[in-house]
Amino acid sequence: MSIHNAPRQYLNWGTSLGLLLILGLAVELLLQQYGLRQQQAEQQRLLAHANEVRAVLLGELNATLHLATGLATYIPAKAGRIDPAELEPWLKGLFQQGRHIRNIGLAPGNRLTFIYPLAGNEAALGLYYPDTPKQWPVIERIIASAKPMLDGPLLLVQGGQGLIYRVPVFLPDQSYWGLISTVIDFDRLYAEVEAVARQRGLSISLLPLDGALPQQSAEAEAINLVVPVAGASWQLQARALEPLQPLPLGLRLLGWGLALTVSLLIGLALHSQQRRASLLLALNQSQRDFLQAFERAPQSMALVDNRGCLLVVNQAFCRLLQLHATQLVRQPLEHFCVPEERADLLQHLAAIRPGPNRSWTQHLLDAHQQRIAVECSAAILGPVADTDQARILHIQDIRERQRLQRLQNEFTASVSHELRTPLTAIAGALGLINGGALGEVPPAMAELLQIAQANSQRLQALISDLLDMEKLLAGQMRFELREQPLWPLLQDAVAHNQPYASQHQVTLQLQEPAAPLSVRVDAQRLSQVMANLLSNAAKFSPPGSQVTVSAEDLGDRVRIAVRDRGPGICEEFRPRIFSKFAQADGSDRRQKGGTGLGLAISKELVERMQGDIGFDTAAGNGTTFWFELPVSTSRQESSTL
Amino acid sequence: MPELKRILHVEDDPSIQAVARVALEAVGGFQVLSCCCGQDALDQVQGFAPDFILLDVMMPGMDGPQTLEKLRQLVDIGQIPVAFMTAKVQPSEIEHYRSLGARDVIIKPFDPMQLATQIRAIWSQAHG
16 A cells, blocks of 8 residues: 555645645735725824924914905005005014015005005006906906905916915995905915925925815825815825835735745645554554454464463464364463473473574364364564563464375385385295205306396385385384494494495405493494495495494594595585485496485484484595494483484 | 204295295205194194294284284194294394294395294204
8 A cells, every 4th residue: 555645645735835825815915904004004194294284384374364354454444545654664564474475465446556565566556457357357256255365376477476365345334445465475385384394294285276176186195185265275285205115025025934834834744644644544554454364364373472371363273273262362372282292382482582483393182172283383573582572373283294194104114015025025036046945047047037136135125225214204213222332333234244345345344442432322223324334335435445434432422434435425416415315326326226215214313313424525535424423321211203 | 952844834925935935945954834824823733743933923814923822822832932024123022022932033034045044043042
């Protein structure tokens, strides 16, 4: 199962991306709100400042206009008579108060007859308003409405922009007297107001409305205020001198950076979470698979603790013992073992170490107390022989295998036995004829009869070896180990095998050891081993050479060596020299005789007598076969192997 | 020492019987009565009056030791030595056969040219 799940990963990163977009949107919204707030605050500030500016404007204007109003009450009081000598000083005083007044004119009967100050305004003296089409319609409206009115700004004849405040004057009898016209220096007034505005960070513009609606500036942030003045109204438009700073880029970057970080973190968290989840899933799955494999394995398996107590058993194990798992778990394994082998079982369990598996055969008892021959293999779970580590036991029912082995052994034994009886008769008959028991045989026939006898003897030897091998492998060969002097045994062996060696023109030579030696051995088996080694040595020795038999004291062991002067054993053949039917050259068997079992049997025999067998060889320098046997009697008295 | 003349040979395999007979008669110069089974031997032993009895161990029906047991009731095996013939055995088994009353054991396959010599040796020992 794959730990990486591509669609799910895409989903995760998709979620992250979505999250990033949402967070980014939130950042943008927040920034927008923040901007709006800023803008609103700015508007509030602008409005407050614009109102201040308007108040200044109105204050300046009203202070100025107030002068004309005073004059308008003076004239009716004088019944319309103008005395320049009386007016002049008064106007002069007024003029000094009203800072922005450029001139004041009096026009009784609409003719401008008095102007203060006159200097610079002489051109306007004597002007009759009805004759000025530019001014007359306005003046006519003023007279008709009987209310003063501020007109302008307009270009003055004297130059510059001015405002003209015209006050219609009526005598006490309600008859129209004329006009008082105050010209205000608009540029100066404007400059003063603008200076105030600039102090407050505003730029302003002033527009006469002429009865129209206040113009909305295209710029949203501009403040429009209506300035009501006598008989008219102006629009004061104010805007910030410095435009509102756009939101700093850093703030936006910070917001998006945060959004990105949060999305990435969440994405990573999701990713690792999912990775862990899928790993966990895979782990679970593999654990389940392993448990299933254990549970359903065709072989019996069990986990045991360090004291041999069953921890877990699988189905095959339950079937083998015909018990339910609940009857097995937490029970010591030895309870299901035949009583006589319990100690062995415990020993085997205690001896389990890390490394190669330990195997042994054992007999268990099933639910019906039937013996079951099994082969146990055990390994420790873990790298150290920790006391707490569980051991896994693999238990194989070998009853069928043993039965087949027995059948095979019986078959071989019975075939060999059946072969042996007729062969005994054949060899016996030939022996009698060739021995001359029945008289002289013609020479040609005698040769053939000799061949027949020799071959029947070879067959007898082969069958005898086969039977020995079967007995050895089946563990049915009995050994009678006794400590006894070695010298007579070797003498016998040499004596018995000398006739055969003589056929190969080889002499067997026995070297007497310095001191008498004794070995613990089965004399008959020793002679069998010696016969094999001596006949081999004789066969492979050059004619006329010697085969030397020697014995050496090795302390608790005795080494017996048979040395020939033959060609040595070739390199390739050395590893399998003790195998069954092993002969260096397939043709050897016919040339040299022998069954191919001699060395295999010798090895088995020596090992069953607690000995070792081996050889030393060098090409062209002969071969020494040796075997070592124990001297001590402290070992097993007798073994039935 | 009395002379060894008549040998009773009990052996189920006719070929071995024949070989042994030649080996004993032609080579050894004895008079041989071959019996094909234990019962045959029991039937003929008194009539033949052998000096020596050679018994095969492995025989169908009554085997060598059983035949020996029955023979004891008919003849004095103290006077008539009995030898078993059997495949290669351990010294301990030879001891076992001796304890049953046999003088010795002749190992199969036997050398027919030496068989008579072997029997003479046993005979000499029994009467030595």
